Amino acid sequence: xxxxxxxxxxxxxxxxxxxxxxxxxxxxxxxxxxxxxxxxxxxxxxxxxxxxxxxxxxxxxxxxxxxxxxxxxxxxxxxxxxxxxxxxxxxxxxxxxxxxxxxxxxxxxxxxxxxxxxxxxxxxxxxxxxxxxxxxxxxxx
Amino acid sequence: xxxxxxxxxxxxxxxxxxxxxxxxxxxxxxxxxxxxxxxxxxxxxxxxxxxxxxxxxxxxxxxxxxxxxxxxxxxxxxxxxxxxxxxxxxxxxxxxxxxxxxxxxxxx
Ligand SMILES: Nc1ncnc2c1ncn2[C@@H]1O[C@H](COP(=O)(O)OP(=O)(O)OP(=O)(O)O)[C@@H](O)[C@H]1O
Ligand SMILES: [Mg+2]
Numbered sequence: 001x002x003x004x005x006x007x008x009x010x011x012x013x014x015x016x017x018x019x020x021x022x023x024x025x026x027x028x029x030x031x032x033x034x035x036x037x038x039x040x041x042x043x044x045x046x047x048x049x050x051x052x053x054x055x056x057x058x059x060x061x062x063x064x065x066x067x068x069x070x071x072x073x074x075x076x077x078x079x080x081x082x083x084x085x086x087x088x089x090x091x092x093x094x095x096x097x098x099x100x101x102x103x104x105x106x107x108x109x110x111x112x113x114x115x116x117x118x119x120x121x122x123x124x125x126x127x128x129x130x131x132x133x134x135x136x137x138x139x140x141x
Numbered sequence: 142x143x144x145x146x147x148x149x150x151x152x153x154x155x156x157x158x159x160x161x162x163x164x165x166x167x168x169x170x171x172x173x174x175x176x177x178x179x180x181x182x183x184x185x186x187x188x189x190x191x192x193x194x195x196x197x198x199x200x201x202x203x204x205x206x207x208x209x210x211x212x213x214x215x216x217x218x219x220x221x222x223x224x225x226x227x228x229x230x231x232x233x234x235x236x237x238x239x240x241x242x243x244x245x246x247x248x249x
Contacts, residue, residue, distance in 0.1 A: 020198035020199075023202055027202060037183065037204065041204050044202040044204075045203060049175065104193050105196075106175070106195075107173075108176050110176055111175045111178075114178055
């Protein structure tokens with residue numbers, strides 16, 4: 001496997017009013033690496049949706065972004081409640097978000113579909129009661 | 142048209158203008174953040190009535206050129222400071238979203 005850069009972020013689960021810090025930082029990192037605006041945008045959107053999901057559904061978690069020669073890999077890992085029915089969760093409009101986070105503009109049920117749409121590969125591993133790990137990949141060419 | 146020119150032409154109030162020379166191309170209207178993330182295009186003006194801090198991150202990450210707060214919405218505390226630091230332009234108008242979009246449509 002080719003050499004890669006790793007960026008690691010702890011995602012705080014308590015503060016969903018100003019969530020998204022890891023994604024914003026990663027965007028800066030990608031700018032410094034000189035990646036194209038299109039790639040930066042795809043990774044930013046997918047990572048933000050995953051980061052927000054960890055905050056509002058799973059009490060936080062960790063995010064790792066690996067930059068390989070030919071792709072960027074985003075791994076989001078949490079010890080939240082897990083996802084019971086992945087097919088249902090992937091449907092546009094499905095959401096279990098509470099009224100409080102809905103009032104902030106979340107809970108449209110579009111996050112997971114966005115993550116799928118803006119990445120070239122997405123894998124969800126989840127165990128109810130233990131947590132969720134989502135691995136996404138954006139090709140660089 | 143640039144952000145600055147658009148704001149001046151229509152008398153929008155500038156609230157945060159770290160990147161005034163950016164070009165505005167097209168427009169997206171919406172308040173649900175994941176819809177904006179998924180549907181707004183880079184360089185769009187984003188018209189919304191959402192005023193909480195998350196609009197700064199969404200605007201930065203979806204790469205819109207300008208957030209227009211319609212209906213004279215007042216941004217929450219810290220939104221403008223965060224927007225400045227994330228290079229996000231924000232302006233405000235008393236017009237509703239639809240009328241704002243109609244007005245700027247010929248310039249973007
Ligand atoms: N990390 C996670 N842990 C547990 N459940 C999750 C996680 N991510 C998503 N889910 C579940 O999947 C559902 C759909 O997620 P999705 O991101 O598509 O929508 P949402 O977060 O509810 O709303 P939006 O993303 O539009 O703000 C969530 O409502 C939640 O039930
Ligand atoms: Mg979501």
